[in-house]
Amino acid sequence: MNRVYTFIICCILSLQLHAQEKPTVIASCSMIADMCKNICGDILAVDMIVPVGGDPHIYEPTPSDARKVSSGDIVFINGLTFEGWIGDLIENAASKAPVVTVTEGIEPIRSDKYQNSADPHAWMDLELAQTYILNIKDALVALYPKYENEFEQNYQRYQKQIKDLDQYILSEVKKIDQQKRVLITSHDAFAYYGKRYGIQLEALMGISTESDARTSDIIRVSRIIKERKVPAIFIESTINPKLIKQISDDSGAKIGGELFADSLGEEDSDADTYINMLKHNTDVIVGALSRGEIQETKIDADDQSQNWLLYGLLALLLIGGLLFMASRINKT
Ligand SMILES: [Zn+2]
Incomplete structure (x- = not known):
């Protein structure tokens, strides 16, 4: 039996050593990490800085992020002020690795809410995602020319999947009545999506999650729900859903489901890859706005668990009180 254990441990150690031998690609966020994995295949290791759900x-980088960056061979970032902290992190890591901005060549949407700021969420448009993956492929070929054929083949295959999904979304969104093509979410992450696929965007916050929603934004969103008879609004996986839930309670618009904008979903979710994330978002949006389908969302479950906890505590207090009274009656 001991031999079996020794064999298994040796296998794991050799696998780890093998993994460490591979050059490492560092991506700032999960969407870019997934794109890199699709282009690299098994040739390079891919790691990310902001974890899934972050x-x-x-994000506030940790010392281990600095170590991660300093051990990476190439770093991919979104840019357009998405990762405002990345410059300091790379400087602290004293990394000599090339830093590639994957949005290079994309004409960004300017935000009318905040002057002189570019909207960073360009990955929400699958046509623009072609620029992302081309930049990733070109940078990898430049750094590792001996793998050019493999990177090129992976790129071609991935590009086809992205094009197919782009067509799917274009045709799916047309199923929503023109009047109800309004997407109401927490923060303004869907402007590129709306522009490409023909949905009007109404968000509570601006293009960054740093600012809080103002009362005027809440009034504006509530008025649109009423005027356009919007049947559903949406929460986002990385943002506290409290405000969206409050607007849903006040306006009667249902919470259509959870959308993923700034992070992929967990491994067991149907948004675990970049492609799955965009498909999930589209299916949830089209389902809720065209057919009134409502997805079970986490906030309901959380609320229920909190309720059960409260009921449990009340029951304990009641039993305790009854026992105390019973003991007093027995004494008298
Ligand atoms: Zn965002």
Whole structure:
């Protein structure tokens, strides 16, 4: 039996050593990490800085992130002020690795809410995602020319998947009545999506999650729900859903489901890859706005668990009180 254990441990150690031998690609966020994995295949290791579920707008890097960056061979970032903290992190890591901005060549949407700021969420448009993956492929070929054929083949295959999904979304969104093509979410992450696929965007916050929603934004969104008879509004995986829930309670618009904007979903979710994330968002949006389908969302479950906890505590207090009274009656 001991031999079996020794064999298994040796296998794991050799696998780890093998993994460490591979050059490492570092991506700032999960969407870019997934794109890199699709282009690299098994040739390079891919790691990311902001973990799945984290909010890259307000992320605070840790010392282990600095170590991660300093051990990376190439770093991919979104740019357009998405990762405001990345410059300091790279400087602290004293990394000599090339830093590639994957939005290079994209004409960004300017935000009318905040002057002189570019909207960073260009990955929400699958046509622009072609620029992302081309920049990734070109940078990898420049750094590792001996793998050019492999990178090129992976790129071609991935590009086809992205084009197919782009066509799918274009045709799916047309199923929503023109009047109800309004997407109401927490922060303004869907402007590129709306522009490409023909949906009007109404967000509570601006293009970053750093600012809080103002009362005027809440009134504006509530008025649109009423005027356009919007059947559903949406929460986002990386943002506290409290405000969206409050607007849903006040306006009667249902919470259509959870959308993923600034992070992929967990591995067991149907938004675990960049492609799956965009498909998930589209299916949730089209389902809720065209067919009134409502997805079970986490906030309901959380609320229920909190309720059960409260009921449990009340029951304990009641039983305790009854026992105390019973003991007093027995004594008298
Ligand atoms: Zn965002």
